[in-house]
Amino acid sequence: MSRLLALLYGAVSYAVFLVTFLYAIPFVAGFGVPKHIDNGDPAPFLVALGIDLALLGLFAVQHSGMARPAFKRWWTRFVPAPIERSTFVLVSSAVLALLFWQWRPLPQPVWNVDAAALRGTLLALSALGWLLVLSSTFLINHFDLFGLRQVWFHARQRKAMDEPFVTRAFYRIVRHPLMLGFLIAFWATPTMTLGHLLFAAMTTGYILVAVKFLEERDLVALYGDTYRDYQRRVPMLLPWPKRQRTDAATSTATPQPTRH
Numbered sequence: 652m653s654r655l656l657a658l659l660y661g662a663v664s665y666a667v668f669l670v671t672f673l674y675a676i677p678f679v680a681g682f683g684v685p686k687h688i689d690n691g692d693p694a695p696f697l698v699a700l701g702i703d704l705a706l707l708g709l710f711a712v713q714h715s716g717m718a719r720p721a722f723k724r725w726w727t728r729f730v731p732a733p734i735e736r737s738t739f740v741l742v743s744s745a746v747l748a749l750l751f752w753q754w755r756p757l758p759q760p761v762w763n764v765d766a767a768a769l770r771g772t773l774l775a776l777s778a779l780g781w782l783l784v785l786s787s788t789f790l791i792n793h794f795d796l797f798g799l800r801q802v803w804f805h806a807r808q809r810k811a812m813d814e815p816f817v818t819r820a821f822y823r824i825v826r827h828p829l830m831l832g833f834l835i836a837f838w839a840t841p842t843m844t845l846g847h848l849l850f851a852a853m854t855t856g857y858i859l860v861a862v863k864f865l866e867e868r869d870l871v872a873l874y875g876d877t878y879r880d881y882q883r884r885v886p887m888l889l890p891w892p893k894r895q896r897t898d899a900a901t902s903t904a905t906p907q908p909t910r911h
């Protein structure tokens with residue numbers, strides 16, 4: 652594949668991601684776009700529940716499956732390495748777009764906050780959650796996460812340096828600020844319907860399982876004791892400070908390896 656074509660493919664994938672991400676904000680909020688979490692084709696309760704669970708399950712399987720190191724090793728035999736990340740981003744965006752399109756509303760109210768000040772506070776909190784998601788991507792390396800950096804270096808015939816392990820800013824407070832941002836954005840709502848509750852609860856369960864049993868295992872395999880030490884010092888998702896241990900194990904300075 653020509654380098655220019657790969658660059659174009661990466662740019663298109665990034666643009667598709669950006670549109671999908673920006674659509675996700677009003678979709679979850681339940682206003683501001685034609686199709687959101689609380690509207691669309693009504694369906695009998697069990698049908699709507701089944702469709703919504705299938706859409707969430709599809710996203711979980713696709714997203715975590717394609718991010719497994721073994722899967723990446725297998726499919727880069729067919730997909731050129733420089734566009735591997737862009738392809739992941741494109742497929743993830745397509746699955747999310749399908750979810751937005753086919754999501755069936757379950758409009759039964761769970762809670763509804765009337766007080767204007769509290770409504771505003773919850774909406775502001777949700778916006779802060781989205782901001783935390785976006786700013787965390789820039790702390791790791793936004794353009795690497797979404798595949799642009801790989802196609803850019805490929806186009807310039809340069810080898811991209813591995814990304815460094817990040818422990819600064821939000822990553823000093825929790826190990827997964829990006830996921831914490833999602834949780835805040837999904838739960839902080841003045842009007843919680845049954846459909847929104849299903850979405851928030853299932854994505855929370857997925858995030859907890861995926862972070863603890865998939866991502867952190869990969870990170871330990873990659874960074875070894877550096878990551879184990881980070882796990883001891885910094886909480887996973889809730890920003891409560893951990894009790895500092897003073898034994899040699901935790902005070903040993905560890906080298907800062909790089910992310911592949």
Ligand SMILES: C[S@@+](CC[C@H](N)C(=O)[O-])C[C@H]1O[C@@H](n2cnc3c(N)ncnc32)[C@H](O)[C@@H]1O
Pocket residue numbers: 787791796815816817818822826827828829830831862866870910
């Ligand atoms: C979608 S990001 C989510 C990062 C993290 N779970 C969070 O919630 O902030 C997933 C990528 O971030 C990388 N990653 C996670 N923690 C990292 C860290 N402290 N430094 C560098 N990369 C990290 C993982 O290797 C993976 O490629």
